[in-house]
Amino acid sequence: NAGVTQTPKFQVLKTGQSMTLQCAQDMNHEYMSWYRQDPGMGLRLIHYSVGAGITDQGEVPNGYNVSRSTTEDFPLRLLSAAPSQTSVYFCASSRDRGDNQPQHFGDGTRLSIL
Amino acid sequence: AQTVTQSQPEMSVQEAETVTLSCTYDTSESDYYLFWYKQPPSRQMILVIRQEAYKQQNATENRFSVNFQKAAKSFSLKISDSQLGDAAMYFCAYRSAARDDKIIFGKGTRLHILP
Numbered sequence A: 001n002a003g004v005t006q007t008p009k010f011q012v013l014k015t016g017q018s019m020t021l022q023c024a025q026d027m028n029h030e031y032m033s034w035y036r037q038d039p040g041m042g043l044r045l046i047h048y049s050v051g052a053g054i055t056d057q058g059e060v061p062n063g064y065n066v067s068r069s070t071t072e073d074f075p076l077r078l079l080s081a082a083p084s085q086t087s088v089y090f091c092a093s094s095r096d097r098g099d100n101q102p103q104h105f106g107d108g109t110r111l112s113i114l
Numbered sequence B: 001a002q003t004v005t006q007s008q009p010e011m012s013v014q015e016a017e018t019v020t021l022s023c024t025y026d027t028s029e030s031d032y033y034l035f036w037y038k039q040p041p042s043r044q045m046i047l048v049i050r051q052e053a054y055k056q057q058n059a060t061e062n063r064f065s066v067n068f069q070k071a072a073k074s075f076s077l078k079i080s081d082s083q084l085g086d087a088a089m090y091f092c093a094y095r096s097a098a099r100d101d102k103i104i105f106g107k108g109t110r111l112h113i114l115p
Helices: none
Strands: A004-007 A012-015 A019-025 A031-038 A042-051 A052-056 A065-066 A076-078 A087-094 A109-113 B003-005 B012-014 B020-022 B024-026 B032-039 B046-052 B064-069 B074-079 B087-097 B103-105 B109-114
Touching: A004 A087, A012 A019, A019 A031, A019 A087, A031 B103, A042 A065, A042 B103, A109 B046, B003 B087, B012 B020, B020 B032, B024 B074, B032 B064, B032 B074, B046 B064, B046 B074, B074 B087
Parallel strands: A012 A109, B012 B109
Antiparallel strands: A004 A019, A019 A076, A031 A042, A031 A087, A042 A052, A065 A076, A087 A109, B003 B024, B020 B074, B032 B046, B032 B087, B064 B074, B087 B103, B087 B109
16 A cells, blocks of 8 residues: 655756646545645645546645546646746645545655756 | 634754644634644654544543644644654644535644754
């Protein structure tokens, strides 16, 4: 049982480049989410999904796209990278119902935009 | 919209002493769940403790306990007998009991353990 797997762990991009951060979970969780973590800002929700085919915006969605074609995968796309998107990105998943089950987090992706 | 506030960006405690981390939240819902997560330098997010809003009894996990005051919308974390391994960022999180609602985190408190 791998849990939540994020790839890559590190990435450096140039301004204007695009890329996709991958996230996969093998726990059959319906709820998945992406956060960015910046110093002094905590974890800010980018996008989330309550099931395949359903996505919604979080607190800081601009500049990012997501899709949820399967229960297992929830990729995050940066369409045109900007230095302000330099951050550590976390993917998380949990059971679908609003309940007391905690989120399972991936190990994070450190992304630098030059 | 729900919000979670951690008013202490950093705290320090002497090893073996007790420390309390504060968390307040704002919600109009009556049914929800609260969590404390720990993030050590390894960057992993680790669940420390959870509390169901419908339970009056405060949750306890070994040296970790909470003081849940529903009317005051307060959810503080008490760490007893602090150990060097407790040094980390601690995040408070709120989850609605509604099926389709998002999970919200506070900005975190960095805890230093002084030997």
